[in-house]
Amino acid sequence: MQSGFKDSLFKSVSNIPRKLDGDLFVIHKQTEAIWRGSSFPKYELMRACGHPDVKEVKKLYIGQAIWTNPQKKSKRALLVFGVAPDKCIISSDEFRSKKSLLTIKDSALFDDRSKYDFGPIKEMLKTGPIETEVNDYRIKVMGTFSLGTSFAASGNIVVSEDSFFKLFPYKSHNRVDVGMISIKNKDLTHQVKKDLQALLNQNVFVFTKKELIEHEEAYWRINSPIGFIFGFGTIMGLIVGMVIVYQILFTDITNHLNEYATLKAMGYPHSYLVKIVVCSSMILAIVGFIPGALASAALYKVTESVTYIPMDMTFGKILNVFSLIFLMCVASGILAMNKLKSIDPADMF
Known part of the structure; x- marks a missing residue:
């Protein structure tokens, strides 16, 4: 049982980086884990667009917020992911088919694998969109996607960039929490990584997906009790x-x-x-x-x-x-x- 708990810990905390849609990831060197990160200047990420082998660059904003259960009105903490509505951050067909819903003002997609304490969201959506509050700001849940909980977060939602900064007004539009980079030729991933690491500021790491997963697990193995x-x-x-x-x-x-x-x-x-x-x-x-x-x-x-x-x-x-x-x-x-x-x-x- 103890071995199972330990393995599930590492599997759950690496669940988010494992499902992110990207080949390379840019994070600040002071970022201990994705949910416990430090932001870096947006222009650093945009410099990666100049590399001839870079296919796409996506900005990901992450914050912890307070969710209000639409039924019981109880409050729970969850992770909020902010992304441009035309970008896909989760590598699943389900998310790709629903990301367009984020173009609706103050809309959100709810992780249907979140704990039930957040409310029976999936069942309630059968009758239409759900209105609730996140950080005391009114949002409308338009659909669900599957990501999964972890020891760091028992629930997740995805919102558009505009909605994200309404939920977190103290965060700067000019800083990014995680940069996601797609490569044209997957065989050149390691070479592109070396090029970008030399090109970008020394205060950021450029990780492959495997390295990002290892970085996430290392936090819980070494720094977390x-x-x-x-x-x-x-x-x-x-x-x-x-x-x-x-x-x-x-x-x-x-x-x-x-x-x-x-x-x-x-x-x-x-x-x-x-x-x-x-x-x-x-x-x-x-x-x-x-x-x-x-x-x-x-x-x-x-x-x-x-x-x-x-x-x-x-x-x-x-x-x-x-x-x-x-x-x-x-x-x-x-x-x-x-x-x-x-x-x-x-x-x-």
């Missing part, structure tokens, strides 16, 4: 499991000292007794892992349905966890074998 907590939880789970298995094996050896002494008196070497204990620990690993894996798979589904954060039970994860549990049980068996060294058949009988 959440990544450390889940990693530490995995280690603590192994330690606690090792102690429990050790106690089981030690108690079993203690309860059967006479039998082990009898085997020793019959001429069985100490290595044979060691094999018995190690085999017992292996049986514990296998028999305990199967119901544990099934229970975890069920809990993954429950957690995903409640949090809307993807949790996948992959074969690689199953193999890794089983390997750790197997080694844990064998290590516990090796520790418990110390009791066998002191067995003397003469003392037993």
Whole structure:
């Protein structure tokens, strides 16, 4: 479960950069994560238009705002993405077909994978557009798209540039949070990246999509306490499991000292007794892992349905966890074998 939480953390936080429609991305060097970024001058991004291999340049504005549930009137924080209505920021056919709705004044597209606390938006849209407030400003939700929640944001909306600056009047029109660049020839992506990094100001990074995902994950792995907590939880789970298995094996050896002494008196070497204990620990690993894996798979589904954060039970994860549990049980068996060294058949009988 701890491994699943950790993997879902990294998968959810990289969900936004993974779905952004671009080959190269420009961010300020002080940007720790997309949702926690620093803006840079717009003219820096526009300089990239002069490169012969650049196909398109898109400006992306990002801010955190307060959403008002249209039914309950409760308020929740979400991420707001501002973009030119004629530009596609999400690489999906669904978003491309609906981006024209952003040309309507004070309109928005709502992420239908946001948590239910924001209201049953998708169901309410069946009867027509929904009016609500974001940062106490009246907007009209015209449709939905699919992006997904993360540990950073439990909801998302996309608005036009004009609407974005109405929601965030303190933000400057001359600064951009993320620059998205499309390349004519994908094979030249790395070369164009080098060219643009040399051309643009030293205060910005030019990342490929893979590098942007790694940058996003690095924030949560290194700078955020959440990544450390889940990693530490995995280690603590192994330690606690090792102690429990050790106690089981030690108690079993203690309860059967006479039998082990009898085997020793019959001429069985100490290595044979060691094999018995190690085999017992292996049986514990296998028999305990199967119901544990099934229970975890069920809990993954429950957690995903409640949090809307993807949790996948992959074969690689199953193999890794089983390997750790197997080694844990064998290590516990090796520790418990110390009791066998002191067995003397003469003392037993």
